[in-house]
Structures are given as structure tokens and as C-alpha cells.
Amino acid sequence: MSAHYTPQPRKPLPEGFLKALQGLFGDRLQMGEAVRLQHGSSEAHFTPSLPDAVVYPRSTEEVVSLVKLCGAAQVPVIPFGAGTSIEGNTIPVRGGVTVDLSAMDAIIAVNAEDFDCTVQAGVRREQLNEHLRDAGLFFPIDPGANATIGGMAATRASGTNAVRYGTMREAILSLRVVMPDGREIRTSRRARKSAAGYDLTRLMIGSEGTLGIITEVTLRLHGIPEAISSAVCSFETLEGAVDTVVQAIQIGVPLARVEILDDMQMRAVNRWSKLDYPELTTLFFEFHGSQTYVEEQVRTVEEIAGMNGGGEFSWSNLPEERSKLWKARHEAYYAAVNQRPGAVGWATDVCVPISRLAECITQTKIDLEKSSVPGTILGHVGDGNFHVVFSVDPNVPEEMVEVEAINDRLVRRALAMDGTCTGEHGIGLGKQDWLVAELGDAVDIMRLIKNAIDPHNLFNPGKIFASGAC
Template sequence: MSHLPPALPARTAPPECLAELAALVGDRLATGTAIREQHGKDESFHVAFPPDAVVFATSTEEVSAVVKICARYGTPVIPFGTGTSLEGHIAALQGGICIDVSRMNAVLEVRPEDLDCTVQAGVTRKQLNEFIRDTGLFFPIDPGADASIGGMTATRASGTNAVRYGTMRENVLALTVVLCDGRVIRTSRRARKSAAGYDLTRLFVGSEGTLGIITEVTLRLYGIPETISAAVCPFPGVEEAVNTVIATIQSSIPVARVEFLDALQMKAINAYSKLSHAETPTLFFEFHGSPAGVQEQVEMVQALAADHGGTDFQWANAPEERARLWDARHKAYYAGLGLRPGCSGFSSDVCVPISRLADCIVETRADLDASGLLCPIVGHVGDGNFHVLFIVNPDDPKELETALALNDRLVQRALSMDGTCTGEHGVGYGKMEFLETEHGDALDVMRAIKKALDPANLLNPGKIVRL
């Protein structure tokens, strides 16, 4: 099963470049086949493109030195965090050097009084939350995978908590970035607001390594909620479940998480996680706040659910019950694959205005059912974002062709509703073809920014925009 990008000319790292890198980092330059292949493949179905070598960097200064060497030889540079991206983001399409920042995993400073912290790019979200647990604070962005903070920033990640806490866009205060010529800049100070110049922080958040290499990130933190409660509610149909979410958001009820799982996905997680939920369209909720506040939120949502046909509203208050519930949700991908053992899957996502969410999911579900493929739907529906998992036989090219056609129609459907081709997966090379439809002439502005900041197209070439 494969999905190839347009052919690009190779720009293989010359021996002189590799020799200088070896002199700089010693045995932290790896050229073995297995390591290179690992660093050219993310968790998607897209074809892998291994780099010529991998540098395991340990500091911003070292990343800068590596980039300067590569720039002298015209060698592309591709940053790597944990490899959990989903649209071919880390493929070395023209060869070059992969800079692995996983050893840059220090929490540099935590400032509880300011509710912020600064970390190196290789720190993962779970590592950060474990480190700050004793401060009474937490970092809420949860894309499911234990991704690196640098990678989450580069792809503008979000996840299950985004409906209340926002995405990486809202939670990154400042960045340290290495530019294409090795210069190091800091995009902002730590003030919570500023009107001083262009917003460079937002420019690099979501740039996927195409404008600069993120080496340090300053993040917002939040107090751990006094009370956390979760609930599960099945519905007779997709529209009833999604309309409950719309009513909840329009009522300004501050739910922390609200996840949609269709009937097929509920069947999958019941089998995979040994649960016994009704196999109908279902919503998973989580509520954060004071005991009285959480109680009020739950009662309001329960009433809205009942108005839309949700009659079996079940609480999950104990920590172990909540953990089991959300563990099942986070394993939805693997549960879906369990529906067809031996098959492969790829996940796609779109996001639409919440008022069009029910229409988009209902139309998508009908399209998927007519195709004959098994394709469960899950979604962070509180902000209009949902995912389709296409499960196909890797030895049947026709199934892949069908899945790709379904994905094309999914994206075009979302765009026709003034939505976006990706709510959180990002572009990589997998969704570049949709950007012209989505952005029109604005895509030329993106190209102009890319050319201004990376005129030789050395930084993660072949992603987001084509030059």
C-alpha cells in the first residue's frame, strides 16, 4: 500500500558534508540502513524516504552548527521528534540529513507563578506532565500519541482537550528556532500578549519544519482541575449525537473533552478493549472544574443528551474508570485495525464549522457504507474535527484506490462546507494537493514566505508548498 509524492530531484549529502558532520558530533552521526529507514517513515501509509544520515543533536547550538554545514553543501535538513506524524511529514524526499531532537529532552524551566514553562523540543507531552505534576499544573494538549513538544508545535497539534484548552496555536508563547543558514532566533518574550511586530511565533507553529527547526518551546500551563468527571452516552443515530454536541457548545457549557465514535468504532473498541458499550453512535465526555461546577455541567449536558435521544447517560467518576475509558478512545486506531486482521489502515481528518458537522459526518458515513470498505469514524467533535480510518487489504490495489477516492471526496465535502482539509494531522506531502482549493491565491503568499526564509529550499523540502 503506498501513496507517492511528485518526483523530486535527489540532493544526496556529499561525502564531504558527512565527514564534517562526523567531526562535529562523532558517533551521534548514524548512517546505518535500519536507523535511516526508521527516520524516513512516520505512522502513516505514505511511502518512506530515508535520509542519507541521522544526527542525534543535543543542543540548539549543535543544531545550528549542523544546519550551517548542510547549507554550505546544499544538503536538505529534516527535523525528527518521535515519528508519530500521519501525512509523510518526515520523509526525506530528496535525501539529506535528518536531525533527531529526541535527546534534547530537558525541561529547562518551570515558572508556576506565571503558569508557563520552557522545554527543549524533544521533551514529550507525557514526560512534561510527569515532571510538573508536583506543581499542581499540567499541559493539556493531548494528540493521543506521546509526541514530542517540538513535533506537536511544528504540526500545530491538538487532540481530545482542544474544545476547552485550544490547540498548540493557543498554547505556545515563544520559540527558539534555527533558520536555514544556522542563525538562531527567539520569536517572542513570555508576556501573555504583545503588539510588537509580526507574530513570528504563530508563523512557525504549524510550519512542519519548512521554515526553521524548532529547538525550544515556551508553553502555557494550567492548574490541575479540582474535580474531573467523565460520562458515556449512546444515541440512536449520528445526527442525534452530533446535534447534542452542537447544542452543548452553543450553550457555552465548558466541557473539557467531547468525543464522537460511530457504531462501527464502538464495535471495534468493545472487542479490542474488552468493553460492553452499546454499539451505536456514542459520545464520550469529560468535565473539569470545582465539584459544584462539574455537577452543573454534567446535569446540563445530560438534559441536552436526553432531548436528542440519549437515554443511557453513564458516569465514570473513579480515576481508573476514566483512565480505562480514555485509553479505549486513544486505542481506537488499533481497535479499528482489529476489525480486519492482516489489513492496513490510514487515518485522515477534516474539520468543518460546527453548524455543518452533522451534515458532514452523515454524508461521509453514507459514502463510506456505499463503498463496501470498513471505515470507522471518530472525532473531536467539540471543535468540528473528525477522523476516518480507511482499512484496506494491502495486497489489493483496488481497495487502496477506493480508499483514496473516498478520502478525496471527504476533503472536498469539508471544503464545500467552508471547512479545512486537515484539522490537526497537518499537510506533510500527503495533503498538499488540497491546499490550492482551500487557500487559492493565499498559497502564493505561503510560497513567498518559504522563499524568503529558505531560498535554497533546504528545510524539509517537498512539504506544504511546492517550489
């Protein structure tokens, strides 16, 4: 199944449309090629496809005005956050107007006593946590990139803390959304639970901008733990590393984060981040809780690691040491891609039940060892989600073909284990066929929902569903 796509034919903008658009946004309408290329490209290997224009709204009301204008002119609308998605999720394959929400970066309210907050969609997760620190609160979802909250909601992001705190699905209480007909809705209130009607909040989470434009998000927050410790441990075998995590979870250790990096990824990290970790399959851990409880967790996991062939279990509660470790993890994608000068990244992810994780990774590792294209494995081993990152020479078409074949085998393997074709990247352009392979007729129901909400297919067209549908 191909991960490539063919840019769709685009219609010229109607006469007078740009003038009307400029009347709404003034100098916040950008049509320069550099800006359009920035919004028509991806972190990964997809061919750029430029929007006709880029606008920067500052309020929900401006988004409403834009959507009504584009609806009347039948011009596609593509929401854009920080541009860190890697399945081509924001590439405007049919042209239109990209709505860059980065200027909508206000933190509207922090309700410390209720452990929640409301922010505009363009707020970055690091910005939010900086703001929350003095209140003793934090927002735990960490996909690695300094993504926008709106983009994280639209792609159902998760990341390194998901094993303890869940994903954006669990983190969001309510959304403010502009619909394709220009209506503005609020999907729910701030109550922690509700049985009132259809769950529109969850419908919008992960919809990748195809059903509505998220402009505000109300989030669950958590108290900053009394103690935080991080640890790193290398293993002679991949199975030993995975078994350590599975056994720790099975006996109830509340791991806050646990990440796996294979030997090739550790080699890339050492070179990129100027570190000297053993170039073996390695686990990065983080533990949250009281000082006593954290120390107990560390001792328990250290003992389990030792029984599974783990080497030195090095841990620290010093902030600078923890920052160094997680900075290396967050830079892992760029470390992997830049193993070769001029390479482009091809990143894929799957998620399987954790009882099948060691088997899935081991079989994938065999594929990578046979490949002529450098590839690394890293992932959120605590919830069965892992990534493969290839460093592809864009001037050698045969490499794209080879990587595509490895990706196909990986996804087939995951589906055969009752897993999913994507744990957190989303469908975008790259996994449309795999969505059908995974869910079958359920995708027809998704198309019905899309057609009912966006009958003219103007919101991020060409995403999630294969060419010719929606």
C-alpha cells in the first residue's frame, strides 16, 4: 500500500476573493512563496503542495468570518498549528487558505482549584507549562515537539507521558470549534464527566481539521509531583528491555515515562547530542510521586532490569540531569534523520498490545538490519507504541521504494497482532489505505460523518480518506 500521494487538481481562486480576504486580515494575509512553502511542507518525506494564501487570525470570531468567506467561494480551508506533524496532516493538497493559528496564543483562564485551564489553540505546550509552574500545576502530554495545544488536539497527540497520564483524548474536557458552515460550537462544559448527548469532544479530537477548526481547548491539569527522578539503563537484548517494562507495569509500578531506543538510535543520539551512552538498546525512565515513593519505584525497577540483563541503572533527581536525558530523547528524530547529510526523514509508528511488543519490535529490527537505508527504533514502550525513523536520500528513488516496503510489513505485522497502523501520528496522507485495512466498514461511517458535517469537502480535503473519497 503506497504512502505516496498525488496532489489534486486545484481550482483558481474566485475573482474578488483575495481582496475580500485582505479586507478581513490586512497584513496578516501572506502570499509570499517562502511563507506558503513553510505551510505546504512537512517534517517528513511528503512532496510539498503550497496553499494559495496563509492567514493569521487572532480570535474565534475572525475564524468564523474566514470560514464563511471560504464557504461562499468554495475555497478549501486548512488549519495549521506548529507544523510538526509528520504524516502530511497539514499539506494543502488541493490549495486553498491555510489558517495559521499561532497568533491565537492566549491563556484564557487557569482554574487551579478545579485543576483545569482554557487556552487558545495556538498556545504551545512549553509556554503553558511555564505559565502553570507558579500555581504548582502542569500539563503532562508531551509529544516531544513544542507543538500547539490545538494541533495536539486535532491529531490526538500523546507522547512520553502517556503511560501515566494518557493522551489528548483523556486530557481534554471541552473544545470551542468553528464548523464548516460557519457556526461556532462548544462541545461540552467543564464538568469532569457528562452523559449529555453525543460526545462531540471526542469526535473532534483526532479529526485532523477535517470536521472543524479548534480555536479553544479546556484541559485537565495535574499537580507538579513532590519528587521526580529519571533513570537510564542499557540492555544486551531488546527482549530484556521490553520484558522489564511489561513486568514493571504488571506489578503496578506507576511509571510516568518509559522510552525505548534501539542501538542504532543510541548511536545517532550520541553523535547528535554529544553524549556517551552505551550504544545498546536503552530504556529512559521517569518516576513521579513523594520522595519515599519515588525511591521505592526506582529500586523496584532497578531490580527487575537486573533480572532481565540490564546494565548499570543510573538515576538522578537533579533537574539538570533530567533535562539532559529528555533533551536527548526529544532530539532523537533529528538525530536519526541526520545520520546522513541531506537526508529526509520518513517516520512511521504503530501500536500493539504490550504482550506482543517485544515480538513486533524484534521482527521489525530484523527488517532494518537487512535494509540499505539507515533506520532506528524508538518509542513509548509502556503503552505498546513505537516509531521507526528512516534517513532517506531523496535523490535515490529506490530508497523510497525499499522503505515503503518495510513500512508495509511493519503495519501488516501490527494489524495481525490486533494493533493499530498509528498510535499517535494520525492518518494524514500517509496511512489512508491502512485505515481501511484496519477498520473496514467503520471507515464508511467516518465518511458519512464527514459528508454530513462538511458536505462540500472544504475542511482539510484529501486527508484521512483515500483519494476520491471525501
